[in-house]
Amino acid sequence: MITKKIIKNQLCVGCGLCSSVLDSENCNMVLSKEGFYRPHIKEDIDDSIVKKICPGIRVHSEKNSDSIWGNVLDVCEGWSSDERIRHKAASGGVVTALALYLIERKIVDAVLQVGVKEDSYLYNELKISRSRNDVINCAQSRYAPSLTLNKIKQIIDKSNETFAFVGKPCDIAGVKNFIDVYPHYKERFRLFISIFCAGMPSYNATKKVWTLSGKKEEPISLKYRGDGWPGYFKAVWKDGSEYQLSYNDSWGKILGRHLGFRCKICPDGIGMLSDISVGDSWSTKNGYPEFAEQDGRCFVLVRTERGRLAMNAAEKAGYLVKQKLKIDRIKDMQPYQYQRRRTVGWRIFPVQAITLGLLNIKGFRYNRLMLKSNFKEGIKTILGTLSRFLKARTNTNI
Secondary structure (H helix, E strand, C coil), rough: CHHHHHHHHHCCCCCCCHHHHHHHCEEEEECCCCCCCEEECCCCCCCHHHHHHHCCCCEEEECCCCCCCCCCCEEEEEEEHHHHHHHHHHCCCCCHHHHHHHCCCCCEEEEEEEEEEECCCEEEEEEECCCCCHHHHHCCCCCCCECCCHHHHHHHHHCCEEEEEECCHHHHHHHHHHHHHCCCHHHHHHEEECCCCCCCCCHHHHHHHHHCCCCCCCCEEEEEECCCEEEEEEEECCCCEEEEEEEHHHHHHCCCHCEHHHHHHHCCCCCCCEEEEEECCCEEECCCCEEEEEEEEEEECCHHHHHHHHHHHHHHHHEEEEECCCCHHHHHHCCHHHHHHHHHHHHHHHHHHHHCCCCCCEECCCHHCCCCHHHHHHHHHHHHHHHHHHHHHHCCCC
């Protein structure tokens, strides 16, 4: 079965798209002991369609680009014109501002985006935002797994609504794969907005952060960022006590070190399949980002004409503020993404070899980019990836 092969080789991203297409009675998403969602599939089910839809193994870009940042029509820096949203949001609120514009000006009927599950401080789910409050409630980042696509087909089939979709690059890859298989759904998605993603930490990583407080009982609420930029990881308990940790300490020292293996070989952390990609426009010092608290802002890579029209219209309508930005500056703001784009081919190569071509990645030109990087470092990367991959496969239970 292709699904089990994907899990065995640590290539599942936990989105749940397979469960939506195969139906949850046949393919149910469960939380693994490592803190990631994985599909549990019945033995007698034909899951061959998973090979066509799974964003863990299939990522296709329609536009080949040798550029580090992919196909880009416009570049700008921006933030929400509403100071309350700018403060609350993770990176200045451009995504929130765009979502509000699209809903309130009736460009779409709803926005599909990730938010915290009702009656939970920890678990995430796909939200259908149809109002201003819905959108604002999803304004802050959630650095943990989410079953983003486990009900996507069922949601679309319930109505004739049109949607904008906000998600990680792999989530967008999943929806694009879904549309390739079911092209009659294509016009239901009017805009794709991607966040830059450095990888998805496990739920176990989140728990590891808040337990630094010394508390044994679970908190009643938790946020990873926001209420400032970059903002603090903050957990609140029933007795009113609070614990917070800086972004550098929470992400840099804990969350970012507990990623699934598939994230480490990701060919697209920068949203190359989207209409608009958004990332933190960090201030830099000596060529590196610095995370001092300040007014939030992000950079925006506009990749399609549809994205350009949306950005310009949202600015004209007063939802956001934007200013010109030279694309060369993003290298210093996002050195990890820059380096990963250049070298990810070295990581993909050993996995592709051992799985006999299980990965189906097209249009990202990672082979050309890897050959421009340091060959000695490339060989070192291959050996390191090989070691981690074999260890991860050995420890997999399916």
